[in-house]
Amino acid sequence: MTTSAPAAAPPHAKPAPKRGIRRAHRGEGRLAAFLLSPTLLVLALVIGYPLVSALRESLYQRGEGLDANGFVISGEHFVGLRNYIDAFTGANGSRFWNAFGNTTFFTITTVALETVIGLAMALIMHHALRGRAFLRASILVPWAVPTAVSGLLWRWIFDANGIANNLLGQQILWSADGWPAKWAVVIADTWKTAPFIGLLTLAGLQLIPAELHEAARVDGANAWTQFRKITLPLIKPALLVAVLFRLLDVLRMFDLPYLLVGNQKYSVQTLSVLAFNEANNLHYGPASAYATLLFLYVVIVAYAFVKILGADLLAGARTRTPARRRRSATRPLAGKGTPA
Amino acid sequence: MTTHATDRPSRRASANHSGAAAVLRYFGVAVIVVYCLAPFFWMVVSAFRRPSDQFQLSALPRPWSTANFRAVFKPDVGFGRALLNSLVVAGIATIVTLVIGTVAAYALARLEFRFKNLVAAVIIAISMFPPISIVVPLLKLFTDIKWINTYQAMIVPSLSFALPLAVWYLTSFFRQLPAELEQAAMIDGCTRGQAFRKVILPLAAPGVFTTAIITFIAAWNDFIIALSMVNKKDMQTATVAISRFTGAYGFDQPYGTQMAAGVVVTVPLVLAVLAFQRRIVSGLTAGGLK
DSSP: OGGGHHHHSOTTOOHHHHHHHHHHHHHHHHHHHHHHHHHHHHHIIIIIHHHHHHHHHTTEEOSOEEOTTSOEEOSOEEOTTHHHHHHHSHHHHHHHHHHHHHHHHHHHHHHHHHHHHHHHHHHHHHHOOSOHHHHHHHHHHHHHSOHHHHHHHHHHHTSTTSHHHHHHTOOOOTTSSSHHHHHHHHHHHHHHHHHHHHHHHHHHHTTSOHHHHHHHHHTTOOHHHHIIIIIHHHHHHHHHHHHHHHHHHHHTOOHHIIIIIOTTOGGGOOHHHHHHHHHHTTOHHHHHHHHHHHHHHHHHHHHHHHHHHOOOTTHHHHHSOHHHHHHHHHHHHHHHHSOO | OHHHHHHHHHHHHHHHTOHHHHHHHHHHHHHHHHHHHHHHHHHHHHHTSOGGGTTOOOSSOSSOOOHHHHHHTOGGGOHHHHHHHHHHHHHHHHHHHHHHHHHHHHHHHHOOOTTHHHHHHHHHHHTTOOTHHHHHHHHHHHHHTTOTTSHHHHHHHHHHHHHHHHHHHHHHHHHHSOHHHHHHHHHTTOOHHHHIIIIIHHHHHHHHHHHHHHHHHHHHTOOHHHHHHOOSGGGOOHHHHHHTOOBTTBTSOOHHHHHHHHHHHHHHHHHHHHHTHHHHHHHHHHHHOO
């Protein structure tokens, strides 16, 4: 954006109004700092401090140990990267990799299912002729049910004597450790959040001018071609943002496995559950290491998603008003011309 | 918005030319409604069975009974207190969030300043933060400063997700208001503060209200923070209390009472959502795309 700035800025702009604008900007900058400071301060306290503290904590272990001279030391002591090494290898290693694998499995399967189902829902809602208000109301219900409550609800549905087994005519032990438990979590999560993807995608669909489809139809494109060549490319930005939101939300999944299947069940233990259990056992060091690793995982996924697929979360903030964008783009040039 | 007017007639025209497509559409709508409502329906139905009929699988309770609800509100269960705790925590978190989030959102939506994109990016990034990453260190901190089993121990961590969420939605609401309005007010002699208070805030009231609902629901639905920060029964929030219900016979899952409590916790939210659905949908989608 900045590279095009010299071309966009009129080279012979009068200095006086420019300085006026800049002074106004400086005033606005001060006001903005004043208005933003409470929010940034609170976020620094509730996010920044814990993040740094977790990083520090992950380098310590609690309990009794022997120091270099063979003396017993108690309380917290520095262990360097021991907690991280333990997370990757050894006895704890299998627990970490299991939780990591579960987290990844849930993320891939639920987001894939939710995207397909959500997209189908959006298409149906878009073409619905009647009952749109009712449709919209019912699609908000799963979103409004607290995840904890939905965990218990699905636990009841998947009870050995519950409605799911009855409808399937099977005797599956969903809440025992194993693949059925994994799928129970996937189903429960998909139920709750596919409608959310549907809502976001529907908003994208409604922005597509009908003329495009009309023109394609006149040109002889069938429904599938229209969907692939017109609908999909045009809703891609909305869909990508929805998928990114979901990805990062599933990576931190806690309530559903914890309540639907159980705290100590190996087959559904996510990284959040693992870290929580360690913290509850007062193993703050390993717990912090797991939490930090989960945080890094989230950051990497988000970064890769934005870089590779180009999901532009800030599209609105940047391109809302073209006039304003041009003005901000000229600022680096102006700053270079007259150093303060 | 202009597309609405143009695509209505064309859609009607295409509907006429095949009846099969219309049938398919109604079928699709029915599938969505069943998908969304069936599990919720099952929760309500299970809540209204007699405890002895818990494993009955009929579509409607036979006979209907409020025994589960009466069990939920028995004094020794303490569920009323848990509801009050949830209300206090989610309510205060929402109010604090709105007060400091509104001004921040105004700055992001209206003012021109350096690092604006960076600040916006940081705020949206923070809303995707895994809560466990702050729960573990804060649990230790709150233990040290004796905050365990207090309201503030639940409210403060809740701000970590409520505040970015609110700032994000509010920013998109403010951006939808035409900037000319406050410029006119400032030309007429208002200061920026007055223009904000007298022009922007009243116009943004629906957006602020919607954000309040979304934030409140997010805070009300929190589980992991309340679970970690509180171990005393009379400080539990509703979501934690439900998960800790114990059955009459030890290892029994008290599904009936849990479903009844689930209905109590969920129905107010569902009613609020139904009452304000149009606004909530526009709020949720405005945050997601522009």
